[in-house]
Amino acid sequence: MEHLGGEHSRATALVLEQPRTLTEHRLPLPEVGDDDGLLRVEACGLCGTDHEQYTGALPAGFAFVPGHETVGIVEAVGPKAAERWGVRSGDRVAVEVFQSCRQCEECLAGTYRRCERHGMADMYGFVPVDTPPGLWGGYASHQYLGPDSLLLPVPDVLDPVVATLFNPLGAGIRWGVTVPGTGPGDVVAVLGPGVRGLSACAAVKDAGASFVMVTGVSPNDDERLALAKEFGADLAVDVSIADPAKALREATGQGADVVVDVTAKAPGALAQAIAIARVGGTIVLAGTRGSAETPGFWPDLVVFKELRILGALGVDAEAYRAALDLLASGRYPFADLPRRRATLHDAEDLVRSMAGEGDGAIPVHGVITP
Numbered sequence: 001m002e003h004l005g006g007e008h009s010r011a012t013a014l015v016l017e018q019p020r021t022l023t024e025h026r027l028p029l030p031e032v033g034d035d036d037g038l039l040r041v042e043a044c045g046l047c048g049t050d051h052e053q054y055t056g057a058l059p060a061g062f063a064f065v066p067g068h069e070t071v072g073i074v075e076a077v078g079p080k081a082a083e084r085w086g087v088r089s090g091d092r093v094a095v096e097v098f099q100s101c102r103q104c105e106e107c108l109a110g111t112y113r114r115c116e117r118h119g120m121a122d123m124y125g126f127v128p129v130d131t132p133p134g135l136w137g138g139y140a141s142h143q144y145l146g147p148d149s150l151l152l153p154v155p156d157v158l159d160p161v162v163a164t165l166f167n168p169l170g171a172g173i174r175w176g177v178t179v180p181g182t183g184p185g186d187v188v189a190v191l192g193p194g195v196r197g198l199s200a201c202a203a204v205k206d207a208g209a210s211f212v213m214v215t216g217v218s219p220n221d222d223e224r225l226a227l228a229k230e231f232g233a234d235l236a237v238d239v240s241i242a243d244p245a246k247a248l249r250e251a252t253g254q255g256a257d258v259v260v261d262v263t264a265k266a267p268g269a270l271a272q273a274i275a276i277a278r279v280g281g282t283i284v285l286a287g288t289r290g291s292a293e294t295p296g297f298w299p300d301l302v303v304f305k306e307l308r309i310l311g312a313l314g315v316d317a318e319a320y321r322a323a324l325d326l327l328a329s330g331r332y333p334f335a336d337l338p339r340r341r342a343t344l345h346d347a348e349d350l351v352r353s354m355a356g357e358g359d360g361a362i363p364v365h366g367v368i369t370p
């Protein structure tokens with residue numbers, strides 16, 4: 001076992017003890033054995049799940065260290081784990097949110113987000129702090145790398161803060177391209193201009209989409225809609241003042257081959273997606289909705305238009321690797337996204353801002369850098 005003693009024998013971590021109670025803790029660093037490792041966290045990106053956990057909209061019922069978009073340096077790794085992951089001490093890696101037993105039918109089929117041992121039950125950033133060694137999230141100086149962790153090498157040219165976008169951009173690639181089968185010449189509509197929406201725009205444009213429309217709502221989305229054309233969008237529509245289905249038909253002469261809905265707490269988006277899609281088109285509902293309401297939804301339109309509606313929850317290693325390559329290419333200005341960084345000491349203020357409870361606009365990209 002590898003011992004990390006002396007002044008470095010404890011990690012600093014933020015524990016969400018209950019909604020709106022994010023408290024700094026000092027947790028012992030684990031002894032690293034043959035089959036696990038320890039990451040020194042350089043950066044952890046924030047997404048909607050983070051502030052939903054913080055506010056209690058996504059209740060846990062236990063205390064835990066949040067954060068699931070982690071990039072850092074492998075500080076210690078056992079020989080068996082090093083061989084399996086293809087890493088060594090000192091490598092920069094990104095940590096996938098899901099774990100994989102690598103043995104069950106789902107894992108062997110590549111759908112390890114449904115792993116029979118893990119699945120959604122113990123995703124990084126949502127594991128009780130009482131589960132040893134407690135360091136199961138990125139809001140910390142160190143994160144434990146259990147034997148079933150999945151690691152991705154980060155290209156040397158990528159700054160770790162930018163590299164945290166492997167998660168939302170990976171989502172954009174899988175949700176916008178892989179799941180619906182988006183290809184050259186397709187007309188695509190992306191509903192929601194947050195970081196995942198902008199990522200989906202870049203992903204579908206990179207896959208050869210001939211026209212990309214992105215939608216949002218003023219005033220909260222004004223900055224994001226203005227940015228969208230830098231990320232592949234040909235048309236940005238404020239749905240508070242314009243009908244997006246009509247706007248797309250006027251611009252392209254048709255409805256969308258693919259509609260990617262990455263909105264949250266926007267219950268009217270499903271009806272908009274159905275109106276925007278062409279006959280025989282595909283709609284991808286990606287991520288969680290945050291609402292059970294569906295105003296304006298008319299099921300018969302799904303039948304009349306013979307639409308495919310697909311749900312997409314997680315991301316896979318193929319999409320994550322493609323995302324890191326796309327980030328490293330510099331083809332889209334992800335490095336220049338408006339972002340706000342925070343240390344562990346002021347992370348709570350950033351999380352509140354991401355929840356829309358701070359002063360000013362919600363950051364497009366929030367990152368904690370311990």
